[in-house]
Amino acid sequence: MSSTFKSEKKSALNYLNQIKEIVGPENVLIDPERIIDYSHDESTQTEWPRLPEVVVTPTSTQEVASLMKFAFEAEIPVTPRGGGTGLSGGCIPLKGGIVLSLEKMNRILQVDLANQMASVEAGVTLGELIQAAEEAGLAFPPHPGDESAQIGGLIATNAGGSRAVKYGGIRNYVRGLEVVLPSGEILHLGGKIVKSSSGYNLMHLFIGSEGTLGIITQAIIQLLPAPALCRSLVIPYDDLEKAIETVPAIIQAKILPLAIEFMEKDVINITEEYLKKTWPSRIGQTDLLIILEASDEDELDRLSQKVADVCLNRGALDILVADTSSKQQQILEIRSKIYEAIKPVTVEILDIALPRSEISAHVRRVKEIESEVSLWLPTFGHAGDGNVHTHITKVYRQGNQLVQLEESIWKEKAARVKKMIYEDGLSRGGVLSGEHGIGVIKKAEFLQFTETAQLEFMRQIKKIFDPKGILNPGKILD
Amino acid sequence: MSSTFKSEKKSALNYLNQIKEIVGPENVLIDPERIIDYSHDESTQTEWPRLPEVVVTPTSTQEVASLMKFAFEAEIPVTPRGGGTGLSGGCIPLKGGIVLSLEKMNRILQVDLANQMASVEAGVTLGELIQAAEEAGLAFPPHPGDESAQIGGLIATNAGGSRAVKYGGIRNYVRGLEVVLPSGEILHLGGKIVKSSSGYNLMHLFIGSEGTLGIITQAIIQLLPAPALCRSLVIPYDDLEKAIETVPAIIQAKILPLAIEFMEKDVINITEEYLKKTWPSRIGQTDLLIILEASDEDELDRLSQKVADVCLNRGALDILVADTSSKQQQILEIRSKIYEAIKPVTVEILDIALPRSEISAHVRRVKEIESEVSLWLPTFGHAGDGNVHTHITKVYRQGNQLVQLEESIWKEKAARVKKMIYEDGLSRGGVLSGEHGIGVIKKAEFLQFTETAQLEFMRQIKKIFDPKGILNPGKILD
Numbered sequence: 041m042s043s044t045f046k047s048e049k050k051s052a053l054n055y056l057n058q059i060k061e062i063v064g065p066e067n068v069l070i071d072p073e074r075i076i077d078y079s080h081d082e083s084t085q086t087e088w089p090r091l092p093e094v095v096v097t098p099t100s101t102q103e104v105a106s107l108m109k110f111a112f113e114a115e116i117p118v119t120p121r122g123g124g125t126g127l128s129g130g131c132i133p134l135k136g137g138i139v140l141s142l143e144k145m146n147r148i149l150q151v152d153l154a155n156q157m158a159s160v161e162a163g164v165t166l167g168e169l170i171q172a173a174e175e176a177g178l179a180f181p182p183h184p185g186d187e188s189a190q191i192g193g194l195i196a197t198n199a200g201g202s203r204a205v206k207y208g209g210i211r212n213y214v215r216g217l218e219v220v221l222p223s224g225e226i227l228h229l230g231g232k233i234v235k236s237s238s239g240y241n242l243m244h245l246f247i248g249s250e251g252t253l254g255i256i257t258q259a260i261i262q263l264l265p266a267p268a269l270c271r272s273l274v275i276p277y278d279d280l281e282k283a284i285e286t287v288p289a290i291i292q293a294k295i296l297p298l299a300i301e302f303m304e305k306d307v308i309n310i311t312e313e314y315l316k317k318t319w320p321s322r323i324g325q326t327d328l329l330i331i332l333e334a335s336d337e338d339e340l341d342r343l344s345q346k347v348a349d350v351c352l353n354r355g356a357l358d359i360l361v362a363d364t365s366s367k368q369q370q371i372l373e374i375r376s377k378i379y380e381a382i383k384p385v386t387v388e389i390l391d392i393a394l395p396r397s398e399i400s401a402h403v404r405r406v407k408e409i410e411s412e413v414s415l416w417l418p419t420f421g422h423a424g425d426g427n428v429h430t431h432i433t434k435v436y437r438q439g440n441q442l443v444q445l446e447e448s449i450w451k452e453k454a455a456r457v458k459k460m461i462y463e464d465g466l467s468r469g470g471v472l473s474g475e476h477g478i479g480v481i482k483k484a485e486f487l488q489f490t491e492t493a494q495l496e497f498m499r500q501i502k503k504i505f506d507p508k509g510i511l512n513p514g515k516i517l518d
Numbered sequence: 519m520s521s522t523f524k525s526e527k528k529s530a531l532n533y534l535n536q537i538k539e540i541v542g543p544e545n546v547l548i549d550p551e552r553i554i555d556y557s558h559d560e561s562t563q564t565e566w567p568r569l570p571e572v573v574v575t576p577t578s579t580q581e582v583a584s585l586m587k588f589a590f591e592a593e594i595p596v597t598p599r600g601g602g603t604g605l606s607g608g609c610i611p612l613k614g615g616i617v618l619s620l621e622k623m624n625r626i627l628q629v630d631l632a633n634q635m636a637s638v639e640a641g642v643t644l645g646e647l648i649q650a651a652e653e654a655g656l657a658f659p660p661h662p663g664d665e666s667a668q669i670g671g672l673i674a675t676n677a678g679g680s681r682a683v684k685y686g687g688i689r690n691y692v693r694g695l696e697v698v699l700p701s702g703e704i705l706h707l708g709g710k711i712v713k714s715s716s717g718y719n720l721m722h723l724f725i726g727s728e729g730t731l732g733i734i735t736q737a738i739i740q741l742l743p744a745p746a747l748c749r750s751l752v753i754p755y756d757d758l759e760k761a762i763e764t765v766p767a768i769i770q771a772k773i774l775p776l777a778i779e780f781m782e783k784d785v786i787n788i789t790e791e792y793l794k795k796t797w798p799s800r801i802g803q804t805d806l807l808i809i810l811e812a813s814d815e816d817e818l819d820r821l822s823q824k825v826a827d828v829c830l831n832r833g834a835l836d837i838l839v840a841d842t843s844s845k846q847q848q849i850l851e852i853r854s855k856i857y858e859a860i861k862p863v864t865v866e867i868l869d870i871a872l873p874r875s876e877i878s879a880h881v882r883r884v885k886e887i888e889s890e891v892s893l894w895l896p897t898f899g900h901a902g903d904g905n906v907h908t909h910i911t912k913v914y915r916q917g918n919q920l921v922q923l924e925e926s927i928w929k930e931k932a933a934r935v936k937k938m939i940y941e942d943g944l945s946r947g948g949v950l951s952g953e954h955g956i957g958v959i960k961k962a963e964f965l966q967f968t969e970t971a972q973l974e975f976m977r978q979i980k981k982i983f984d985p986k987g988i989l990n991p992g993k994i995l996d
Contacts, residue, residue, distance in 0.1 A: 154766040154875035198715040232873035234903045235952035237676040244722035265772035288632040294743035395710035397632035474713035504978045
């Protein structure tokens with residue numbers, strides 16, 4: 041590469057032929073109608089989406105490595121992209137350049153029965169992994185996000201999901217990674233091993249680094265023996281706090297559900313309407329959704345009874361059991377589609393993770409802010425693991441109606457509310473993001489609320505792996 | 519600090535008054551008879567132990583920070599030390615200077631019932647943590663080492679232990695860390711949270727960094743609901759490989775024991791004699807020790823039956839059940855003291871972690887090497903998680919006798935054998951250390967067998983946190 045090239049504007053379009061040579065012309069997109077799909081993720085903020093200049097869809101690690109080597113030399117920004125289901129703008133190509141989509145690296149390389157691990161390319165979706173595990177008589181029980189999310193993206197975000205109460209985030213399941221660095225070098229980290237104490241753990245550094253240190257091209261994922269039986273309980277309360285205060289009591293009663301979610305009736309109702317489906321409980325203001333898991337029906341009965349005892353002792357109005365698979369599906373679908381239903385009025389989803397003991401007081405404070413500022417702040421999430429998703433919206437509530445605010449007004453209110461909620465959450469020992477990542481959307485607050493020394497070390501780590509700053513620029517710290 | 523000072527030999531003894539001022543004279547030792555205890559760990563290699571010049575025992579994070587700031591300025595080497603139970607020489611003060619022992623920072627700050635977490639100073643021992651958890655009606659079920667090991671050291675080594683099959687290594691239980699850096703800066707990482715996706719995870723970088731990046735002064739540790747019931751099964755086989763080959767079959771039968779250990783009768787016999795205790799099985803060549811855990815006796819019966827079926831189908835000679843607490847204790851004591859019993863003849867303990875499916879073939883190769891080279895290589899360990907501890911010795915076996923070799927002979931054989939075993943283990947997808955760490959003892963092989971690019975990144979990371987190289991010099995990469 042001549043230095044004349046380097047001093048030109050670093051536009052990927054100037055290098056189109058070279059790019060096509062590396063990945064093949066069939067894996068290079070520049071058509072505006074197609075590349076627009078690569079300009080955003082599932083977040084609602086309208087100010088961030090950016091068109092890439094070129095989208096490439098390499099089909100092998102070697103192609104990713106060659107492309108990165110080329111981009112590194114030419115100093116072209118590269119933004120890696122998984123399923124695009126993120127909520128923090130992590131895959132938005134803020135500096136244009138190349139979007140490197142892993143979508144065609146979607147092979148399940150092996151499901152290894154003896155070691156109970158799957159070796160997969162980064163573009164395999166969560167749904168495909170779950171299915172492959174089941175077909176092999178095994179299971180991948182954590183459910184860290186949308187099933188169209190890709191494994192590489194889930195690992196890059198250290199995704200969590202509602203089952204993290206019992207199973208933890210995806211970090212716990214990553215045994216090995218293949219990573220392509222900005223320079224084009226390939227690292228092989230971990231392996232089909234469950235223990236390692238062999239030098240600094242670079243693998244854990246890449247987990248949650250949001251595609252800013254390297255591109256995950258393959259992963260070895262721990263599977264578990266085939267799933268046990270599940271049962272969902274819907275437990276209505278007349279009061280949000282009473283519902284949430286039950287959660288530590290359940291854990292202290294030595295019950296470890298698969299999931300403990302809380303949600304208020306207003307968002308349930310909106311989602312029922314949106315999906316034309318029916319939620320089992322019509323009474324009360326807030327419901328807990330508790331999913332139990334056990335090896336047989338007797339054990340499920342025993343656990344259900346214990347949960348019912350704890351909840352009824354703490355003010356639950358009823359215990360509704362989804363004992364058929366179709367009822368269970370209906371409940372889970374409504375839960376998983378709440379965001380979709382309220383997305384049109386959502387400005388930002390917060391993702392604060394707090395000590396479990398602090399959720400109740402934090403949510404009480406959110407409700408105070410809601411009425412102080414007159415902005416609807418539907419708040420739900422993973423009560424079992426302290427991860428609260430307050431949705432900052434553009435509307436306020438008048439009785440059962442949601443009333444749209446003018447843009448200048450909701451913008452001002454949203455900014456104010458966000459600051460107040462973060463101050464409360466962080467003062468309770470919380471962190472900014474439990475599972476969505478920092479991306480670009482949470483960057484300003486991340487820089488504001490993180491210890492200066494930590495930020496400085498993170499910057500130096502970024503510089504080690506990406507000395508030219510070409511990989512996923514503008515994210516986390518940059 | 520004047521530059522004349524700096525250019526003197528960087529002896530800690532030149533600064534004794536300053537050191538006493540920082541931590542108090544009662545926390546500074548220089549008496550040779552006392553500091554000799556800080557010159558080694560539990561490894562057997564005679565070439566590594568070094569006397570420190572000064573041992574300090576600070577009583578607070580602030581004292582650790584002040585001492586590090588001082589040592590950083592004066593460029594005095596500092597080697598942090600926990601319980602000294604390590605097996606890789608990680609706490610040996612290779613460059614003299616200061617040994618910073620955390621032994622007096624041994625307070626359990628809190629056992630938080632609502633969040634089921636303990637906040638502890640780094641010098642709390644594993645035994646003390648287990649006891650505090652139990653007193654609070656909770657449990658700390660993983661058992662990553664000797665009970666006199668200290669939490670800070672366990673985290674710094676990413677210790678594993680025999681229960682990692684079910685519970686994983688200590689990494690899975692660390693929720694928060696307070697770390698003092700070489701510069702004296704204090705970092706607060708994580709917290710009482712179970713999920714975080716908030717920037718690069720520095721906490722996981724410190725876990726397993728063997729005190730070379732910073733000094734762990736406090737930790738927040740996840741506890742679990744109170745322990746279930748345990749039952750130990752001793753299962754003799756006439757053949758080592760048959761025993762090990764049973765292990766994947768147990769896991770595939772969807773049984774997840776607390777521990778699956780394998781050990782040959784010769785080491786059991788030596789340990790019985792050493793402890794004057796009796797192991798339950800007298801038949802066969804190799805035993806599996808399987809510890810089951812369940813919430814009640816019925817479930818334990820059911821699991822025991824399943825394990826028995828799998829094992830008897832695969833050539834087990836008998837199934838011996840330790841159904842009383844005292845029998846159970848006796849078995850576990852013998853298992854845990856094997857190392858002590860054979861320590862006098864041990865040159866080095868290997869700690870290779872392999873894919874579970876590869877253990878059998880690897881151990882077969884070790885046995886081949888044993889007879890090829892004529893050196894006794896007792897091999898036992900954590901069959902359930904693929905962590906194999908081959909002990910390289912100074913003796914060979916003649917019938918039931920162990921015959922001592924001359925030093926020049928065992929040294930040559932030990933070096934040859936080690937190379938052969940690593941080559942086999944690593945070619946099977948293994949790593950050098952599953953749970954003991956690299957320290958100084960495994961450094962040469964670590965540098966030889968690790969991807970060059972990974973080593974380079976680790977070196978750069980070391981440089982970020984410890985630019986003057988004063989912290990635990992000579993370890994891992996240095």
